[in-house]
Amino acid sequence: MSRSTPIRVGLCALAALAFAGCGPKLVREKVFEQNAVRVELRHFEKGGEVLKRGYQHPATISEIRIAHILSTLEYEDSDQKRHDAIRSEHVYDLAGGIAKALKQAQPDEEIAAAAFPSDRRLAIFTDNRVTAFRLYLQGDAMRIEFFAIEDELEKEGAKVGNREWDIPAELPTAKVSYTLVPGPGESRLGARGIMVDWRDDSFRRPVNLSERLPGKHRTVLMEIPEEPHNEKAKGEAPKQELPAGLSDEQLRAMDLLEAARSGGSITELEYQRRRRLILEGKLDEAGYGNKQ
Numbered sequence: 001m002s003r004s005t006p007i008r009v010g011l012c013a014l015a016a017l018a019f020a021g022c023g024p025k026l027v028r029e030k031v032f033e034q035n036a037v038r039v040e041l042r043h044f045e046k047g048g049e050v051l052k053r054g055y056q057h058p059a060t061i062s063e064i065r066i067a068h069i070l071s072t073l074e075y076e077d078s079d080q081k082r083h084d085a086i087r088s089e090h091v092y093d094l095a096g097g098i099a100k101a102l103k104q105a106q107p108d109e110e111i112a113a114a115a116f117p118s119d120r121r122l123a124i125f126t127d128n129r130v131t132a133f134r135l136y137l138q139g140d141a142m143r144i145e146f147f148a149i150e151d152e153l154e155k156e157g158a159k160v161g162n163r164e165w166d167i168p169a170e171l172p173t174a175k176v177s178y179t180l181v182p183g184p185g186e187s188r189l190g191a192r193g194i195m196v197d198w199r200d201d202s203f204r205r206p207v208n209l210s211e212r213l214p215g216k217h218r219t220v221l222m223e224i225p226e227e228p229h230n231e232k233a234k235g236e237a238p239k240q241e242l243p244a245g246l247s248d249e250q251l252r253a254m255d256l257l258e259a260a261r262s263g264g265s266i267t268e269l270e271y272q273r274r275r276r277l278i279l280e281g282k283l284d285e286a287g288y289g290n291k292q
Contacts (some may be wrong), residue, residue, distance in 0.1 A: 032097030039097030057105035063269035067095035253288035
């Protein structure tokens with residue numbers, strides 16, 4: 001090898017770095033982070049200019065409608081067994097964060113979201129996983145594309161916590177091990193995506209989550225009024241029947257929750273979240289423990 005070879009190699013490496021630096025830069029803005037859920041707004045810049053996307057943002061879509069959509073997303077694994085793409089415990093928080101992000105988003109920004117489910121094994125080990133996707137409105141459709149579904153929580157080959165894990169800039173190019181299953185008002189968008197007609201009436205219907213929460217009381221996401229800004233309609237949300245066998249503490253908590261809902265001090269999405277927790281006996285987490 002000649003003396004000039006290391007110099008040439010070094011110059012090539014510098015040129016490669018310089019070329020990489022000329023690529024689009026991802027700019028993130030965290031919008032929501034709570035209960036193992038993260039939602040962010042992001043756009044790409046090149047040469048100091050924002051790359052144009054032309055999305056239909058900003059937009060106002062009710063949290064409940066978004067929750068309905070997320071509840072319908074399913075996939076089949078390699079054994080053709082069907083699973084929920086997003087676990088029920090993350091639906092409410094994701095919907096609230098996405099609704100907030102859509103209101104703030106500009107036409108050149110997309111929404112990126114991640115949920116971090118964890119499972120206990122043998123009451124000793126914890127499996128930490130991640131489901132992440134990007135979402136944007138284009139034309140009349142909501143487009144949802146998954147970076148990961150129930151993948152192990154790793155970064156550069158090492159296991160990490162959810163705060164150390166970054167939502168990828170681009171969709172992976174590796175072949176997926178699952179098949180997304182479109183529901184009513186939905187169609188497949190490549191191997192990793194679902195295109196949703198988010199105005200479809202099917203997303204106004206109550207979603208029964210009883211089968212998605214084994215061993216738990218029945219939980220239903222109720223539809224919101226047709227005209228959410230109408231004050232009369234605001235207090236007319238359907239009252240849900242309570243299951244039998246609730247404790248006095250749970251019944252008291254439900255009375256307080258119904259009063260908060262009727263008085264308009266909480267949103268319908270927050271009502272549904274607290275109701276689920278009360279029915280599961282998690283009164284402290286719902287804000288109605290003994291200290292209340």
